Amino acid sequence: MTADSTTDSATASPKGDDKNASILGGVPQMHAETGYEEIEGVVPLRFSGYVCLLLGLISVVALVGLPALVFPALAIVFGLFALRPYYGRKPAGRTPAMIGLSLAIAFAACGYGVVALKSYTLGSQAKYYTHQYMELVANDFEELAIELGKDYKNRFAETMPLSDFYVNDEEQNGDGADESGMPMESQPTAIDEFRGNGAHIEMRRQGPGADWKLDSPVRVYHQFGIDRAEVNWRADGSDQVVQFFMQYLIDPNDVGQWHIELVQIKRERLVAESIL
Numbered sequence: 001m002t003a004d005s006t007t008d009s010a011t012a013s014p015k016g017d018d019k020n021a022s023i024l025g026g027v028p029q030m031h032a033e034t035g036y037e038e039i040e041g042v043v044p045l046r047f048s049g050y051v052c053l054l055l056g057l058i059s060v061v062a063l064v065g066l067p068a069l070v071f072p073a074l075a076i077v078f079g080l081f082a083l084r085p086y087y088g089r090k091p092a093g094r095t096p097a098m099i100g101l102s103l104a105i106a107f108a109a110c111g112y113g114v115v116a117l118k119s120y121t122l123g124s125q126a127k128y129y130t131h132q133y134m135e136l137v138a139n140d141f142e143e144l145a146i147e148l149g150k151d152y153k154n155r156f157a158e159t160m161p162l163s164d165f166y167v168n169d170e171e172q173n174g175d176g177a178d179e180s181g182m183p184m185e186s187q188p189t190a191i192d193e194f195r196g197n198g199a200h201i202e203m204r205r206q207g208p209g210a211d212w213k214l215d216s217p218v219r220v221y222h223q224f225g226i227d228r229a230e231v232n233w234r235a236d237g238s239d240q241v242v243q244f245f246m247q248y249l250i251d252p253n254d255v256g257q258w259h260i261e262l263v264q265i266k267r268e269r270l271v272a273e274s275i276l
Contacts, residue, residue, distance in 0.1 A: 049082035049093025049100070056100030062111030069111060075104035122248060123218040126229035129258045130244045134212060134233065137203040146194055151249055152257040198265040199242045202235070211236035215266075232266060241266040 055075035061068040082097035129148075136145045147155050194200060206212075215232040222228070227248040234241045243266035249257050 043089055044086070044091035046082045046091045046093035046097070048078045049095070049097035052076075052079035052082055052100035052104075053096035054100070056103030056107075059104045059107040062107045063114060064111070066112070066115050069108055072104035072108035072111075075100050079104065119220045122220045122227060122229060125258060126220070126231050126244075126246050126248075127214070127218050129246070130231045130233065130260070131212065133244075133260065133263075134203045134210075134242070135208065137200050138206060138208045138210065140204075142194055145200075149260040149263070151247070151259040152251045197263065199263045202238070202240050202242055202265065206235045206238065215241045228261075 052075050055071055055078060059068075059072040059075055062072050079097045079101035082093050083101075133145055133148050136142075136148070203210075212233045212235050215234040219230040220227065221230075229244075229246045229248070231244040231246065232241050233244075243262075243264055244260055245262040246258055247261050249259065251257050
């Protein structure tokens with residue numbers, strides 16, 4: 001019995017040692033030189049960081065216009081999500097997220113800056129252009145003011161004697177008679193329409209050197225593929241606002257040309273009362 005129990009124990013001991021070794025194999029072991037031996041696991045992956053990098057690269061289109069700022073905005077959202085706090089091992093995707101965030105912020109700032117600078121420049125030009133226009137009208141330079149109201153395609157050459165042209169136009173459109181001798185009603189000329197405009201009447205009433213001030217900030221906007229501006233002026237002590245609608249066109253020489261699309265006395269919009 002003794003021999004048998006010893007044999008059993010001797011026979012059973014290797015199995016017990018293997019079992020203990022397998023259990024201890026899953027526990028970090030202490031070594032004299034390296035300390036604890038860590039068991040390497042799978043590195044967590046944050047896919048949103050790579051999406052942020054891709055959107056950051058695409059954000060270069062933000063230099064085209066404000067609508068394209070949606071790409072930097074999306075890149076920032078994905079980047080912040082990828083850079084959320086973590087515990088344990090550093091997840092993969094944080095470095096691409098930081099690069100994507102940097103690109104998105106840089107392109108967004110440049111894109112907005114370009115649009116803001118363009119808007120400021122066009123607004124300043126429109127303000128100066130309309131102020132000079134009012135001075136021409138107040139000083140009775142009607143022919144020059146009419147030319148400023150035209151686009152670059154319809155303006156006369158610089159050598160054209162404008163005064164002679166518009167005077168002849170008035171004479172040719174004067175009252176006359178038809179073949180039967182009946183008087184004909186004259187057609188309104190460009191000068192007649194110009195003088196009958198209420199905004200021009202207000203400019204002449206204020207006279208040269210009037211103290212004109214902006215009634216509201218210059219509004220620059222883009223519509224139908226054309227840069228436009230709205231400028232509202234009010235003379236000191238007057239209750240009438242002179243309203244300009246302008247267009248900024250590019251001529252064949254790649255030079256921007258302003259022209260006045262409409263000038264009028266500003267009127268409040270009439271809104272019909274709602275029917276209950």
